[in-house]
Amino acid sequence: MGVQSASVDRQRPRRRTDRVAATGAILALAGCVALPLYALRANRIVNGTPLSLGAGGPAAWMLLALAIAAATASFSLAGKLRARVELACAVGMMGALLWALGFAAAHLAPDVTSPARVSIGAGAWVAVAGAAVVWFAAVHARPGRAWRVGALVALVVVVVAAAMWGGLGRLSIVLEYAVQGAAFWSAVWTHIALAGTSLGFAVAIGVPLGVASSRIPWVRTAVLSIVGVMQTVPSLALLGLLVVPLAALGLPGIGPLPAIIALTVYALLPIVRNTYVGLTQVDPSVVDAGRGMGMSRWQLLTRVEAPLAMPLLLEGVRAAAVMIIGIAAVVAFIGNGTLGVLVILGWGGQVDDLTLLGAVPMVLIAVAADVGLRAAGRLVTSPGIRMEVS
Amino acid sequence: MRRRWTGVALVGAGALVFGYVVSREDWWSLVLRSLFPDLPVVVFPSATLGQLVVQHLGLVLVSSAVTIAIGIPVGVWVTRPSGRDFRELVSATVDLGQTFPPIAVLALMMPLFGIGTPLPAIVALALYGMFPVVSGTVAGLDSVPPAVLDAARGMGMGRWQVLFRVELPLAARVIMAGVRTSVIINIGTATVAAATGAGGLGSPIFSGINTQNGALVLEGAAAAAMLAVLADSMLARVEDLVTPAG
Amino acid sequence: MIRLEEVTKRYGETLAVDRLSLEVGEGEVCVLIGPSGCGKTTTLRMINRLIEPTSGRIMVGDRDITSVTPEELRRGLGYAIQSVGLFPHLTVAENIVTVPKLLGWEASRMQARVGELLSLVGLDATSYRGKYPRELSGGEAQRVGVARALAADPPVLLMDEPFGAVDPLNRERLQGEFARIQKELHKTVVFVTHDVDEAIRLADRIALMRDGRLQQYDTPENLLDHPASKFVHDFMGADRALKRLGRVRVDAVMRSEVPRISDGSDAVAAAQRAACTAERFSYLVDQDGRLEGWIDCRLLDRGGSAESAITHVDWRATTVRPDTSLKEALSHMLELGFRSIAVTDETGRLLGDVALAGIETTLTEGDAYSAGGPAEGGAQ
Numbered sequence A: 001m002g003v004q005s006a007s008v009d010r011q012r013p014r015r016r017t018d019r020v021a022a023t024g025a026i027l028a029l030a031g032c033v034a035l036p037l038y039a040l041r042a043n044r045i046v047n048g049t050p051l052s053l054g055a056g057g058p059a060a061w062m063l064l065a066l067a068i069a070a071a072t073a074s075f076s077l078a079g080k081l082r083a084r085v086e087l088a089c090a091v092g093m094m095g096a097l098l099w100a101l102g103f104a105a106a107h108l109a110p111d112v113t114s115p116a117r118v119s120i121g122a123g124a125w126v127a128v129a130g131a132a133v134v135w136f137a138a139v140h141a142r143p144g145r146a147w148r149v150g151a152l153v154a155l156v157v158v159v160v161a162a163a164m165w166g167g168l169g170r171l172s173i174v175l176e177y178a179v180q181g182a183a184f185w186s187a188v189w190t191h192i193a194l195a196g197t198s199l200g201f202a203v204a205i206g207v208p209l210g211v212a213s214s215r216i217p218w219v220r221t222a223v224l225s226i227v228g229v230m231q232t233v234p235s236l237a238l239l240g241l242l243v244v245p246l247a248a249l250g251l252p253g254i255g256p257l258p259a260i261i262a263l264t265v266y267a268l269l270p271i272v273r274n275t276y277v278g279l280t281q282v283d284p285s286v287v288d289a290g291r292g293m294g295m296s297r298w299q300l301l302t303r304v305e306a307p308l309a310m311p312l313l314l315e316g317v318r319a320a321a322v323m324i325i326g327i328a329a330v331v332a333f334i335g336n337g338t339l340g341v342l343v344i345l346g347w348g349g350q351v352d353d354l355t356l357l358g359a360v361p362m363v364l365i366a367v368a369a370d371v372g373l374r375a376a377g378r379l380v381t382s383p384g385i386r387m388e389v390s
Numbered sequence B: 001m002r003r004r005w006t007g008v009a010l011v012g013a014g015a016l017v018f019g020y021v022v023s024r025e026d027w028w029s030l031v032l033r034s035l036f037p038d039l040p041v042v043v044f045p046s047a048t049l050g051q052l053v054v055q056h057l058g059l060v061l062v063s064s065a066v067t068i069a070i071g072i073p074v075g076v077w078v079t080r081p082s083g084r085d086f087r088e089l090v091s092a093t094v095d096l097g098q099t100f101p102p103i104a105v106l107a108l109m110m111p112l113f114g115i116g117t118p119l120p121a122i123v124a125l126a127l128y129g130m131f132p133v134v135s136g137t138v139a140g141l142d143s144v145p146p147a148v149l150d151a152a153r154g155m156g157m158g159r160w161q162v163l164f165r166v167e168l169p170l171a172a173r174v175i176m177a178g179v180r181t182s183v184i185i186n187i188g189t190a191t192v193a194a195a196t197g198a199g200g201l202g203s204p205i206f207s208g209i210n211t212q213n214g215a216l217v218l219e220g221a222a223a224a225a226m227l228a229v230l231a232d233s234m235l236a237r238v239e240d241l242v243t244p245a246g
Numbered sequence C: 001m002i003r004l005e006e007v008t009k010r011y012g013e014t015l016a017v018d019r020l021s022l023e024v025g026e027g028e029v030c031v032l033i034g035p036s037g038c039g040k041t042t043t044l045r046m047i048n049r050l051i052e053p054t055s056g057r058i059m060v061g062d063r064d065i066t067s068v069t070p071e072e073l074r075r076g077l078g079y080a081i082q083s084v085g086l087f088p089h090l091t092v093a094e095n096i097v098t099v100p101k102l103l104g105w106e107a108s109r110m111q112a113r114v115g116e117l118l119s120l121v122g123l124d125a126t127s128y129r130g131k132y133p134r135e136l137s138g139g140e141a142q143r144v145g146v147a148r149a150l151a152a153d154p155p156v157l158l159m160d161e162p163f164g165a166v167d168p169l170n171r172e173r174l175q176g177e178f179a180r181i182q183k184e185l186h187k188t189v190v191f192v193t194h195d196v197d198e199a200i201r202l203a204d205r206i207a208l209m210r211d212g213r214l215q216q217y218d219t220p221e222n223l224l225d226h227p228a229s230k231f232v233h234d235f236m237g238a239d240r241a242l243k244r245l246g247r248v249r250v251d252a253v254m255r256s257e258v259p260r261i262s263d264g265s266d267a268v269a270a271a272q273r274a275a276c277t278a279e280r281f282s283y284l285v286d287q288d289g290r291l292e293g294w295i296d297c298r299l300l301d302r303g304g305s306a307e308s309a310i311t312h313v314d315w316r317a318t319t320v321r322p323d324t325s326l327k328e329a330l331s332h333m334l335e336l337g338f339r340s341i342a343v344t345d346e347t348g349r350l351l352g353d354v355a356l357a358g359i360e361t362t363l364t365e366g367d368a369y370s371a372g373g374p375a376e377g378g379a380q
């Protein structure tokens, strides 16, 4: 009976709307028609006036067509075919959007000398999100490995092509990048350096504190409650509160010192807590066996407990890294040249594209740290315990 | 049981003390003056501390209300048969969203809603706060043992009865933990949002930074820190209260 | 080899172990048994100093265990526990060489040792060495645990309910393998269990404890036959007679002078020759003395045909070995419906037989506390 119905399924897959992909496609459609994809500004400071869809040239119409195609596919097709069509539409929508943006920029603000700017509108963000949702749905509907990889390659090709020949260089955020130049990269590096240094300090302090917490009850109570309270204090407030004690020590209340102190403090909680939990969740019989076979406390810690606690510890480091990459933006307010500076300057001068130039890389750094540290976590986790952590 | 209510009473008393201390501008000016004897002004001139606290709480309460009103139903919906298709998408979005720096979310809202009003800040706070609430709700509902659900259905409860009488009460602690995280993040992000003209306790801090006035910075920072710690312990008590006994 | 002298362990008000004195000879298996909470684990863990005694002295070999560091002491004492405690992040091979590594062995020696030990505990070395503990069944994990305890060839093994968490069928097999390994290696073993059958099967001597005190320390036979108190008698259980059979090997009651006929080439002629013996049955063997079947002599006497009087059997299915326990032999007989069973060696050569009557005499050697023994509450 079961076998029979399965084979029937294979011949004539049950047609059920892919609601996730449909949602994404409709989102992308809404981005195209209900919101402006791009805005024209007379110069970099004034508010933009929305442009019509057609300003993006043929690519814009293609975007619209692909969104409709994706929606149609999600309603009418089924199985692998549907997944593949959706995937192709998603890649196509992203590419078409980039080309449309580039077309609008190159045609409406063609001149290097002209102050006019074409910037990314709300509709474009919504359309990208919609295309990403279609992509997500398609990948989860098993289009096959070749298609998954192929889609990624195609996206890279389209993005590179659009960057080189699609007029993206005339888009206002890119122009803003050109204006900032070295300042942008110095902000990126300062951002990474501050977060990285603080993370290093936090690991150096937090791991021993976590180990001590797992061994000595009063240390645990004291450390976890102090670090826990610090964590709830808003980052800007902590920076402000540091002014007084630092001044009392004759140290500057602005610049990298208070920044590193604050970032380290915030990174401590996840690291201490996960070290502690990681160590205490080790099966007591495993520890007993190790002791019974003659391991010293140090050997037990380094050969048994540490490898078993490592996945959780690294998860703590990951959470800490992501958090302080965010807070590293806030320390720009006390005179650190992180990406936060671009955001602040953008707010101050009402230059939206400058704000974006700070915010987008910040997101990318945080996501990269997240992905990288997750991968590192998998790498140092013994295959014997990989299943238990997820 | 008694222990729980003692905690609640303590936190309530803390809130009253905080409210009173914030209203005594004269105490603040006295203390700050003694710390910074050389500064021309030691308290924020444009608004009283009480007003700033109210503004700040307003931002947080409005955005958190939106967050909860949307986040919990979304979390419930993706664990129901009707929303199960969207569960993976929502989880992935929530995971990704939580890696976004809060200030970046704030920054991304600015071009959409314009600067100088609290609106972009409220939208950003509500959006960013959504992630822990949704993931807390999903995790909480997932933590309910399937055997309990079976038993509830076996006793003849309908779907809504199972949800409201069994699932949500059992998931309440984890959901509340998500709400608590969300609110605390919002209090912190709201401080930064003052830079976009949203008002609140960040205002004296930024004003102090711009005029190199440590007293103003300290005024805002101390009040914001106290508010956050107080809110955190209040929500921790709520968490205790909604935890089913046993 | 191991000597406990007036050892006491006190936890606040509780006396976990109370003035316990015990001596385990070299190569002996001493089983600690008693009700839950009687102090077995505490006693065992005091021997490798996972617990320090409140008072008293423990000697291993000829030195006081406090004369070396706990780590050094433990590396010389194999240790296996009920929950196994395999390191989940290490492979089977890495788990096994834990102590050799601590002792600084060379890599090649450790590799060779892993192979030896895995085959010793009955696991295929090539397929198991690279596995992780989560890929093992309970019985396999327990075997690896024993291999790990034996890794550095310690003279002493400490085992705390090592087969306690395994299903009964596997436990039986693990016990058999343990007995075989012990026969080969002659370790001095202190073995904790709460399973009386396991104790009787494996022990050279059993230490029965209650509330931290030693009740009786003796051979299993003596514990069964001469319990020192009503408690010992009751603890050993109502089916003591059967249990006793578990201790007695077949060769102890085997009759080796059995009528046998080497049939030559003509089985029927042989059968006719058998008709004159006094016994009812006569065994039929080939030229090498291997059992082929038996002949019912009475049937021949009554004039039955020779063919009908001969039963051909496969010796593998119908005989026992000399080292089989009487308990097992009895169970075989009952299963087959025989009143006696042949005993052969590993190749099927007939050595003798065991009759139900012979087992019965062993069964009836009761003890003083059986029905009619001293009244309730005897010496305790």
Ligand SMILES: Nc1ncnc2c1ncn2[C@@H]1O[C@H](COP(=O)(O)OP(=O)(O)O)[C@@H](O)[C@H]1O
Residues within 6 Å of the ligand: C011, C014, C015, C016, C034, C035, C036, C037, C038, C039, C040, C041, C042, C043
């Ligand atoms: N760490 C401890 N603290 C207090 N009491 C203990 C501790 N360990 C064991 N005990 C007590 O000592 C007695 C003997 O325990 P144990 O040796 O584990 O018994 P078992 O014979 O079941 O192995 C029990 O009553 C137990 O409650």
Ligand SMILES: [Mg+2]
Residues within 6 Å of the ligand: C040, C041, C042
């Ligand atoms: Mg025990």
